[in-house]
Amino acid sequence: MSRPAWRASIAGLMTESELMRLALEEAAGALEDGNEPYGAVIVRDGETLTGRNECVTTHDPTAHSEVMAIRHAAAQWGTRDLSGASMYTSFEPCPMCCGAIMQSGIRTVVIGASRSDTALGEYTVEKLLDLTGQLSGFTIRRDVLADEAQAFYAGVSAS
Ligand SMILES: [Zn+2]
Numbered sequence: 020m021s022r023p024a025w026r027a028s029i030a031g032l033m034t035e036s037e038l039m040r041l042a043l044e045e046a047a048g049a050l051e052d053g054n055e056p057y058g059a060v061i062v063r064d065g066e067t068l069t070g071r072n073e074c075v076t077t078h079d080p081t082a083h084s085e086v087m088a089i090r091h092a093a094a095q096w097g098t099r100d101l102s103g104a105s106m107y108t109s110f111e112p113c114p115m116c117c118g119a120i121m122q123s124g125i126r127t128v129v130i131g132a133s134r135s136d137t138a139l140g141e142y143t144v145e146k147l148l149d150l151t152g153q154l155s156g157f158t159i160r161r162d163v164l165a166d167e168a169q170a171f172y173a174g175v176s177a178s
Contacts, residue, residue: 063104131168
């Protein structure tokens, strides 16, 4: 029996650290699946939906963890409007995912590891939101398990 494509559960009293740890578990799971090591969790009213990178295994260059979490939450909740939800993501969202977050109505994003590569030049989530006049409507945080997330990616790139 194959595992479910994604997890939906009642988070109840999950702490912010637990939500970020769940995103990191999804990232590790993505790597085990043969994909890139990225994971995301969307939470609203105590209910969580997860997403993990599926680009390789589904031949879908848009199957980033944040997009997958948005798809799963929208399907689970039967709406494209995810206003009021928060996203916990293992790694700083790319420009595509930042755009998807903007479209989803999610306005709180908690980032684990921050981008330190130069593949996207000067890009940051905050700069894209500022460029599009959206920054003031968002809460972007990088203060939940940031060290643990950075260590995870240091370990992944070293192995
Ligand atoms: Zn992305």
